[in-house]
Amino acid sequence: MKKYKLTIDRFTGEGDIPKENWKDLISSLVLCGYEVYGDDEKIIFNLGCDDIVEEIS
Secondary structure: OOOOEEEEEOEOOOOEOOHHHHHHHHHHHHHOOOOEEEOOOEEEEEOOOOOOOOOOO
16 A cells, blocks of 8 residues: 655745644644644645645646
């Protein structure tokens, strides 16, 4: 089974995510059971076995 890692950048091109919202996102991922690595600019976590990655271009 393949494993995937997802990296989310705080600077989305639509403007910076406010620091409080960034902390809330990290907290939400942890509460959902994800093992999260993050700092002030990026959040990195492994996708779960039932998560789906789709291309939406």
